Amino acid sequence: MRVSISGDRRWRAPVVAIAAFSAVLLVSPASAVTPAGGAAGQSVELNRLPDEEASVVEILLADSGELDELVATGVDLDHHVSRTEEGIVVHAVVTPNEVAALRARGYQVGDVLFRPTDSAERVAERDATIAAHKAENRAFTASLTAADTSDVKIIRADYYTSGTDQILSVEAKWAEGQNSTSTLTVVRDSGPGTALGSGGTQTISRFVDAGVYLYHRGASTVTTRPDRIQITSPTGGVAVAQVKEWLPIPADDPEGPGYQKDFVTSYLTPTELYERIHQLAAEFPDLAEVVELPYQTNGYRRKAQTVLGTTNANRVAVDSLAWGHEGGNEISVELVNPGAAGRPLSVSVTGKDIRVSLATNASGALTTTAAQVVAALNANAGSLVRAYTYRGDAGAGVVAATARTALTDGLKAPASVSRDPHPMYAIRIGKHRDGSRMGVLAYAQEHAREWVPPLVAIETAERLLRNYGHDGRTKQLVNNLDIWIAPSINPDGGHYSFYDYASQRKNMTNHCPLTDAADALGRNSWGVDNNRNYTEYSLFDGYSGASSSCTSGTYAGPSELSEPEDKNLDWLAQHKNIKFSMNLHSSGNYFMWSPGAYATPGRISAPRPTLAEESFFWGASSRILTAIKRHRNMAVTPARTGPISDVLYSAAGNSGDMLWYKYGIYAWNFEVGTSFQPAWAEAHQETMEFANGLVELMRVARDFDTDHQRPKSGLSVTASSTPGMVDVTFTVSEPAAVFYTVDGSAPTYSSTLYASAGIREGGETLTLPVGTKIHWFSVDAAGNVENNYRADGTGKNYQKGSAVLPTS
Numbered sequence: 001m002r003v004s005i006s007g008d009r010r011w012r013a014p015v016v017a018i019a020a021f022s023a024v025l026l027v028s029p030a031s032a033v034t035p036a037g038g039a040a041g042q043s044v045e046l047n048r049l050p051d052e053e054a055s056v057v058e059i060l061l062a063d064s065g066e067l068d069e070l071v072a073t074g075v076d077l078d079h080h081v082s083r084t085e086e087g088i089v090v091h092a093v094v095t096p097n098e099v100a101a102l103r104a105r106g107y108q109v110g111d112v113l114f115r116p117t118d119s120a121e122r123v124a125e126r127d128a129t130i131a132a133h134k135a136e137n138r139a140f141t142a143s144l145t146a147a148d149t150s151d152v153k154i155i156r157a158d159y160y161t162s163g164t165d166q167i168l169s170v171e172a173k174w175a176e177g178q179n180s181t182s183t184l185t186v187v188r189d190s191g192p193g194t195a196l197g198s199g200g201t202q203t204i205s206r207f208v209d210a211g212v213y214l215y216h217r218g219a220s221t222v223t224t225r226p227d228r229i230q231i232t233s234p235t236g237g238v239a240v241a242q243v244k245e246w247l248p249i250p251a252d253d254p255e256g257p258g259y260q261k262d263f264v265t266s267y268l269t270p271t272e273l274y275e276r277i278h279q280l281a282a283e284f285p286d287l288a289e290v291v292e293l294p295y296q297t298n299g300y301r302r303k304a305q306t307v308l309g310t311t312n313a314n315r316v317a318v319d320s321l322a323w324g325h326e327g328g329n330e331i332s333v334e335l336v337n338p339g340a341a342g343r344p345l346s347v348s349v350t351g352k353d354i355r356v357s358l359a360t361n362a363s364g365a366l367t368t369t370a371a372q373v374v375a376a377l378n379a380n381a382g383s384l385v386r387a388y389t390y391r392g393d394a395g396a397g398v399v400a401a402t403a404r405t406a407l408t409d410g411l412k413a414p415a416s417v418s419r420d421p422h423p424m425y426a427i428r429i430g431k432h433r434d435g436s437r438m439g440v441l442a443y444a445q446e447h448a449r450e451w452v453p454p455l456v457a458i459e460t461a462e463r464l465l466r467n468y469g470h471d472g473r474t475k476q477l478v479n480n481l482d483i484w485i486a487p488s489i490n491p492d493g494g495h496y497s498f499y500d501y502a503s504q505r506k507n508m509t510n511h512c513p514l515t516d517a518a519d520a521l522g523r524n525s526w527g528v529d530n531n532r533n534y535t536e537y538s539l540f541d542g543y544s545g546a547s548s549s550c551t552s553g554t555y556a557g558p559s560e561l562s563e564p565e566d567k568n569l570d571w572l573a574q575h576k577n578i579k580f581s582m583n584l585h586s587s588g589n590y591f592m593w594s595p596g597a598y599a600t601p602g603r604i605s606a607p608r609p610t611l612a613e614e615s616f617f618w619g620a621s622s623r624i625l626t627a628i629k630r631h632r633n634m635a636v637t638p639a640r641t642g643p644i645s646d647v648l649y650s651a652a653g654n655s656g657d658m659l660w661y662k663y664g665i666y667a668w669n670f671e672v673g674t675s676f677q678p679a680w681a682e683a684h685q686e687t688m689e690f691a692n693g694l695v696e697l698m699r700v701a702r703d704f705d706t707d708h709q710r711p712k713s714g715l716s717v718t719a720s721s722t723p724g725m726v727d728v729t730f731t732v733s734e735p736a737a738v739f740y741t742v743d744g745s746a747p748t749y750s751s752t753l754y755a756s757a758g759i760r761e762g763g764e765t766l767t768l769p770v771g772t773k774i775h776w777f778s779v780d781a782a783g784n785v786e787n788n789y790r791a792d793g794t795g796k797n798y799q800k801g802s803a804v805l806p807t808s
């Protein structure tokens with residue numbers, strides 16, 4: 001369905017008319033490009049063979065026309081599109097058989113970037129990390145017992161100031177921390193030589209990750225600088241430590257001194273993600289609650305299945321009626337040669353063992369066809385199983401005898417992972433969670449194999465809650481926003497990705513009919529792409545970048561919002577106070593917004609944002625990207641910032657478009673990092689940097705209401721070491737994006753973006769020929785444009801300057 005914008009949440013801009021394509025195209029000429037039509041085929045039949053493992057490989061394309069055609073094949077694309085001089089490089093998640101099909105159609109396949117063994121290594125690494133933490137805990141406990149000393153140890157005691165606040169941050173490890181949920185009480189003195197207790201007390205709480213206790217941590221404001229602290233554990237152990245002064249941090253850092261972060265130490269399964277937000281809500285009941293979303297998933301479960309036979313004609317597919325874990329996995333079937341001539345086909349059932357005695361002719365040869373076995377099984381064992389011929393085949397092939405074969409759902413997760421329809425949870429953070437405050441929604445893992453984005457969600461929730469007590473700016477956010485964080489939108493697929501099939505993208509629901517890939521050999525291809533099942537500019541509306549094939553990587557589902565996961569996101573978005581959202585994906589280091597879909601041919605885009613809206617997107621983006629860059633200087637490039645359909649590819653029915661077009665929410669999409677399951681050291685860095693960005697979105701939301709100040713900017717020209725050139729930088733009065741031209745034209749949002757992600761680092765230096773005319777404007781995070789300039793190239797009051805040295 002396509003609906004007009006409700007408009008009620010969008011304050012600064014008029015409603016975009018869906019029919020206004022021509023006017024919209026004037027704003028961004030790039031979208032008017034019509035694909036030339038590449039050499040590659042339009043209808044590649046991609047057929048993922050049973051239980052084939054997929055790798056991430058490069059595919060080299062000539063132009064965006066070829067990209068559109070590739071997307072139309074339903075191939076499972078990573079979120080990575082590099083536009084180079086030579087063409088476009090995309091990353092596809094494909095099996096060897098799919099690679100062969102693509103090659104056969106003329107696609108140029110490049111390097112293999114990620115193999116199934118890489119995922120196995122990540123899991124092994126994660127298990128080793130968790131085991132190491134546990135061993136550390138045991139060693140710690142043992143060392144304490146051996147030395148017959150205290151069972152609690154103070155790791156750090158840091159004092160620092162933040163504005164006018166004085167803060168003490170303490171970390172301590174307690175031998176019972178794994179088993180007991182108790183907090184620890186820290187007793188302070190009030191300076192050198194004073195009595196312990198004279199400076200008051202504070203409590204610190206457990207830091208548990210992936211079910212493993214790491215240590216207790218916490219920070220509180222103090223009224224005087226303590227010199228020593230003491231902790232007495234609930235079991236009577238005593239530890240005393242000297243307080244140290246923490247390094248000063250630059251005053252303009254939005255995190256402020258002593259800001260607590262780094263709360264995730266390994267990848268987390270959906271079960272662990274949900275446990276984590278429950279723990280957080282329990283620890284901060286005044287600030288947070290866990291909300292169970294209204295729809296449960298279909299569950300990490302399948303029917304027990306097998307396929308007997310070797311060719312399409314003689315294969316017999318057998319599915320249990322019961323779910324695998326509810327008895328289906330106990331069923332077995334065998335096809336027996338009676339070993340005598342002239343025997344009829346017969347089926348006997350003993351308990352859950354099904355025995356098919358095949359018919360023989362006068363010379364003792366087997367004569368039963370697959371279709372006959374199917375009919376006999378359904379007639380005689382129909383209370384246990386359903387049998388069918390292979391993918392619609394007539395089943396005329398004669399079947400061979402087979403040994404007893406157990407039906408299985410093939411699911412390998414430990415029993416601690418529920419096989420039932422799974423509840424989905426979000427944590428709601430805010431001092432006032434009644435809809436009266438501006439709402440922000442962050443959600444991750446629509447795509448199962450993307451393991452880093454959920455960690456960004458968790459890290460962000462932890463930062464908001466654990467800094468509330470001592471960081472004034474965090475308190476501002478939590479007091480004034482209503483923040484929803486859903487760490488896993490696709491828990492079934494997420495579990496499947498962790499335990500069974502690392503490259504799983506979709507949910508686990510089988511929508512394939514018995515005549516298609518419903519059988520055991522097709523089940524790694526089942527599922528709906530949760531980011532193609534939404535209601536706006538969808539496949540069902542005729543938009544590009546989603547598939548109607550039940551086995552496609554971008555299968556849109558049988559209808560819009562057919563999937564419980566997507567219904568839940570729709571439910572979240574219906575909270576009328578939500579005005580900002582972040583859809584967390586990986587990978588590619590992108591930062592994107594609507595439109596996210598176009599129709600082909602002609603690249604007829606979903607409506608572009610208005611100028612005012614685009615001002616806001618760009619202005620806020622510069623702040624968010626600056627926060628990301630602050631972590632380790634990783635800059636999301638301007639080429640990877642912008643509307644999804646401009647910088648990536650069309651993605652019909654994606655959630656960002658639903659939030660934007662249906663609900664008027666300023667909806668962004670992160671593509672975190674460089675791969676789905678990077679080694680932990682890298683995953684950790686990505687978590688930290690994109691959590692920076694997500695927290696900054698909260699600050700953007702908070703400032704949005706209050707900031708009506710237009711930014712001011714200036715030009716600074718200094719001498720260059722290159723003859724005939726000068727060095728030019730822009731200065732801005734507040735965090736703002738600067739767009740400029742050096743060819744005398746009026747600047748627009750398509751003009752060069754000054755390295756806004758580096759504002760805090762002083763901005764880039766442009767070395768220009770003396771006398772160059774420079775035209776520019778700036779836009780801040782609330783969408784305020786300098787001088788109220790109309791930035792579509794028709795306005796006149798942009799900033800003007802020349803690359804000449806000031807006269808002194």
Ligand SMILES: [Zn+2]
Pocket residue numbers: 079446447450585586587
């Ligand atoms: Zn994704």
